[in-house]
Each structure stands twice: as C-alpha cells, then as structure tokens.
Amino acid sequence: MFKNRRTRKHGLPAEATVLSIDDKSGRSADTMRTFDHHLEVRPEGRQPFHATVRQAFGIMGLRPAEYDVLRVKYDPESQNVVFDFDGDHRYDVEASQARTLEMRRQTAEMLKARAAAGGPTVKGQVPDAG
Numbered sequence: 001m002f003k004n005r006r007t008r009k010h011g012l013p014a015e016a017t018v019l020s021i022d023d024k025s026g027r028s029a030d031t032m033r034t035f036d037h038h039l040e041v042r043p044e045g046r047q048p049f050h051a052t053v054r055q056a057f058g059i060m061g062l063r064p065a066e067y068d069v070l071r072v073k074y075d076p077e078s079q080n081v082v083f084d085f086d087g088d089h090r091y092d093v094e095a096s097q098a099r100t101l102e103m104r105r106q107t108a109e110m111l112k113a114r115a116a117a118g119g120p121t122v123k124g125q126v127p128d129a130g
Contacts, residue, residue: 007080011073014043016051016081018068024054032056037064041074041081051081062091 016039025033034056042048051074057063064070064083070091071084085091089099 003075003078003080004082007073007075007082008084011075011080011082012043013084014041014072014074014081016041016070016072018064018066018070019050021064021066031058031060033059035063037083039072039081041072041079043074043076046076049079051079053081053083055083062093062096064091 018037019040020038022036022038023033024036034054037053037055039051039053040048041051053072068090070088072081073084074081083091087095089095
C-alpha cells in the first residue's frame with residue numbers, strides 16, 4: 001500500500017494498455033471486487049514493460065476494460081505501477097460530469113445557432129414559417 005502511495009505521488013507518467021483482467025474476488029455478495037489488471041506500460045523514452053495493477057472497484061462503478069488505453073504512474077526502479085485516473089472522463093466521476101455538462105452546453109449553442117439561421121433545431125423538425 002505504501003509503495004502505491006509513493007508511486008502515485010512521485011511516479012513518472014506513462015501510457016498503458018489493459019491486456020487482460022482477472023477478477024480476484026471470487027463469488028461474493030460484496031459490492032466491491034478486486035481485479036488484477038495486466039498492462040503493457042509504455043514509458044516515454046524507455047522500453048515498454050508488463051505490469052499488474054491490483055485494485056478494488058465497485059461492481060457497478062467505472063473501471064478499466066480490456067484494450068483500454070489509459071494513463072498510469074510508475075516507479076522506474078521497482079516498476080510498480082498505479083492507475084492515474086485524474087481527469088479521465090471514463091473513470092473519474094467529476095471529469096465525467098464536467099464532460100457531460102460541456103457537451104450539453106455545446107449542443108444548446110449549436111441548436112440556438114441553427115434556430116437563429118432558420119434551420120432545423122432538432123433532426124427532422126423545421127421551424128414554423130410564422
């Protein structure tokens with residue numbers, strides 16, 4: 001646990017691809033499950049390496065899937081790896097909410113601009129000729 005905290009705080013950033021996932025929880029009624037995520041980590045300027053990140057997630061929560069490409073932090077000496085979900089809308093709830101809000105804002109602006117130009121505001125609808 002302490003090595004993960006150290007890696008999260010002082011680790012170097014890298015990109016990783018999830019190669020496979022193993023559910024290590026077994027059968028359980030618990031709402032949290034522990035998964036081993038087998039990754040290919042690609043540090044900038046270094047050779048790629050394989051690592052496993054064990055982390056618990058809520059069974060209904062956001063979590064990485066096979067073939068996801070995501071950010072991680074790693075310790076170059078021990079090659080310990082942790083996920084870096086901050087700001088990733090796929091796994092960070094606050095980032096997901098901010099992205100949804102921005103998409104709604106952009107859609108509203110687009111519909112407003114279409115209405116001002118006299119075009120359809122919703123697919124298939126034409127504004128009244130008045």
